[in-house]
Amino acid sequence: MDIAARISSGQGDFLLFAVTPPRKSTPAERLPEIARATVERLDHLDLDGLVLYDIDDESSRNPEERPFPFSPTVDPAEYRADHLRQWRTPVIVYRAVGKYQGEHLRSWIADQDPGRTLSVLVGAASSEASPAVSLAEAQAMSAELNPDLLLGGVAIPERHSRRENEHLRLIAKQEAGCRFFVTQVVYDLNAAKNLVSDYRYECASRGLAPVPIVFTFSVCGSLKTLEFLRWLGVDVPRWIENDLRHATNPLAASLEQAAATAVELIDFCRRLDVPFGLNVESVSIRREEIEASVELASQLAGHLRR
Amino acid sequence: MDIAARISSGQGDFLLFAVTPPRKSTPAERLPEIARATVERLDHLDLDGLVLYDIDDESSRNPEERPFPFSPTVDPAEYRADHLRQWRTPVIVYRAVGKYQGEHLRSWIADQDPGRTLSVLVGAASSEASPAVSLAEAQAMSAELNPDLLLGGVAIPERHSRRENEHLRLIAKQEAGCRFFVTQVVYDLNAAKNLVSDYRYECASRGLAPVPIVFTFSVCGSLKTLEFLRWLGVDVPRWIENDLRHATNPLAASLEQAAATAVELIDFCRRLDVPFGLNVESVSIRREEIEASVELASQLAGHLRR
DSSP: OOHHHHHHTTOOOEEEEEEOOOBTTSOGGGHHHHHHHHHHHHHTTOOSEEEEOOOOOGGGTOSSOOSSOOOOBOOHHHHHHHHOTTOOSOEEEEEEGGGSOHHHHHHHHHHOOTTTEEEEEEOOSSTTOOOSSOHHHHHHHHHHHOTTSEEEEEEOHHHHHHHSOHHHHHHHHHHTTEEEEEEEEOOOHHHHHHHHHHHHHHHHHHTOOOOOEEEEEOOOOSHHHHHHHHHTTOOOOHHHHHHHHHOSOHHHHHHHHHHHHHHHHHHHHHHHTOOEEEEEEOOOOOHHHHHHHHHHHHHHHHHHHO | OOHHHHHHTTOOOEEEEEEOOOBTTSOGGGHHHHHHHHHHHHGGGOOSEEEEOOOOOGGGTOSSOOSSOOOOBOOHHHHHHHHOTTOOSOEEEEEEGGGSOHHHHHHHHHHOOTTTEEEEEEOOSSTTOOOSSOHHHHHHHHHHHOTTSEEEEEEOHHHHHHHSOHHHHHHHHHHTTEEEEEEEEOOOHHHHHHHHHHHHHHHHHHTOOOOOEEEEEOOOOSHHHHHHHHHTTOOOOHHHHHHHHHOSOHHHHHHHHHHHHHHHHHHHHHHHTOOEEEEEEOOOOOHHHHHHHHHHHHHHHHHHHO
16 A cells, blocks of 8 residues: 555555755756665655655744854755656655745645645744745645645654643644644654653544654764754754764664664554554765664664564 | 682672662571571572671751652671571672771771671762761771771662762772772663773773673562662663553563663673673562573573683
């Protein structure tokens, strides 16, 4: 069963891989070969879907200096339409709704085939921003223009650790039309388990069926990547930082940890009967980190499908 | 190699089981049968040692009401001498030093065979208490009267999460004579890994050899046990609380989680070359929780010795 059918029927057990489109500054003639390299690298994994992020300048979210300077990327919807036609399974296209004019979003939403495209709509990075289209408006557009288009929302276990209400935010998003959630990168297993558990029992008490939560994993092989993850709000544990400074093979250690965390979450979600998906994110542009991400996805595919 | 020889040479890979002596109110004629039941229950595990806790009224540590009223227990040194002579491997006897008069501690320390007894000396629960013997005085006594007696100290990963200096406290204890450390119950894997990692790299930068860290695990099968663990300062995650309220078999879930955490810590310590031991603590007096603790120890023995 494909991912859209699975999500429509509240089922999980799927595997995604997430990439960021190339920078806007990339010469146009290089885009096809970059897309082809991505498809070739991922083809053998038999993924249930590809995730395309939409990178916003999140500097309004965080007053600290961004570890990597912000560099606008190709619009994920255009990149997909122009260069990823050969991708076989559905694509989950992120849309940072604050970046777009209403008409642009409206026509894109109306044009999508719900069997081939899913979308994660992301609100403005800061509540102070006043975007042309709000998240609620984008959700309403989708319900009106393309009611079968499956919309996802963002889930942040770290926020649950601090405020203990992320499960209620998920349920509110679900009531606003979200049919699945995607987390940011998970390093803190207990935080993720706490969120799943609170969400599951809150759903039960309201007579709601839980929707799939897609857990995102990545490898972290350099201090720069670590710094960037932290800037994005991920609690990357200190031992990983120490590994990066001292260990002979921190990338292997990070891969092993991500796989172990994923396996525990799989077992946990199965036990609690919460549908889940897995998403491997390639954060860095370093070749060895990309290859380690592919290896992580391969290990998780093996575990999921055995 | 027995545990004293291992610790003396900075090696780990040993398995302990921890019990609390019976309450002082227990009729004297029942003590031998309680001790015999403990020995019989644990005999097949082929443990490297038995830990005997020394329960203090820790109400000075925590202004909240104690979930189980404090009930004084038999002195672990007396219980061991009077009723556990048939125990084959060494015993690690806790001494809450603030409870004892100097002369009592002095003669006990002098009398111990360092091949049969190890001791964890625990300071007063609150820095406001003014005990007859301080922790530093007890350590000095031991160095003077029985220099081969192996002393351990307490390690608290949760404290490391809050203050980020627990590794420095361990090194200070090590310099004061501690030859191993025992943690409180570990539920937060990242906190434990962070402590191990910071400790290991701080030792390396000072040219010190790390000493074995014994990680303690327990099962939690009732809300009362959970409440007590939290009162003791253990961060028991919310998902375990939810399990206890809702799941059909929370004890099995807790056992599975403790085993998975232990296995990850074993792999982590081996990778970082930090010697470690495992300790399974039976917190509760409920039969099914005791049996689940024995099962946990059996699983960990299998993993450690395979």
